[in-house]
Amino acid sequence: MELEELLRDREFDEGKKKLNDAIAIAQREWEHVRYSLELVGDIGEFDKEDFMIGVIEEDVIIREPLLSPTKSVSGYSPTFYPMYFVQNLLAMDKQLAKEGYRTIESLYVFVELATKAGERLGLIGSFAMSFGSGYGSARSGWIAEKGYPLERDLFVKMFFKNRKESHDWDFFWTSVRENLNQIFLKFESWQNDEKLYKKEVKSKAIVKPMLV
Incomplete structure (x- = not known):
């Protein structure tokens, strides 16, 4: 067998292992999100087809599902391409023992x-994306560019209401699950009532005067 062919086979095997490892990590963290949102409803089983996680063909991750929260954001986003979700999952897991979830990779994994969890529970469009962005920020302490900043910031504010802003919380804490339930209900109410949304969210926007 030619050296080039041997190297290609090895790269394929290594790539396939990384992909399988990433899927296992995603499944584990999906179950964490699932439990944390249990008071809202059941988000169901993890399905890799819902994410830009790709599939391996030779040594390249080539597949992009048609539906993904990253499809509507900048191509410069760290999760725009499927290989970045895989890389973020692997990097997050590698740092987990030392850094916990307080990493930029954790942010984008949980976004x-x-x-997707928000979508399965009934949120759509920017409401689902802002919910995911807020969850990722509350989990990691970092700020994502996805979703609307007001909704994201309100998520974090509601999550840490009456508690110290520490990002070392546990998915299984009753207080965490109760807060997430209240936050989801608030996002759902904004989605279903435009007047309420304008009153509670849009009224907080700061309009900067135009310079002429």
């Missing part, structure tokens, strides 16, 4: 997972 993806929580956005």
Whole structure:
């Protein structure tokens, strides 16, 4: 067998292992999100087809599902291409023992997972994306560019209401699950009532005067 062919086979095997490892991590964290949102409803089983996680063909991750929260954001986003979700999952897991979830990779992993979870529970469009963005920020302490900043910031504010802003919280804490339930209900009410949304969210927007 030619050296080039041997190297290609090895790259394929290594790529396939990384992909399988990433899927296992995503499944584990999906179950964490699932439990944390249990008071809202059941988001169901993890399905890799919902994410830009790709499939391996030779040594390249080539597949992009048609529906993904990253499809409507800048191509410069760290999760725009499917290989970045895989890389974020692997990097997050590698740092987990030392850093916990307080990493930029964790932010983007949970933006993806929580956005899809929000969709499964009934949120749509920017409401689902902002919910996922808020969840990712509350989990990691970092700020994502996805979703609307007001909704994202209100998510974080509601999550840490009456508690110290520490990002070392546990998915299984009763207080966490109760807060997430209240936050989801608030997002759902904004989605279903435009007047309420304008009153509670849009009224908080700061309009900067135009310079002429």
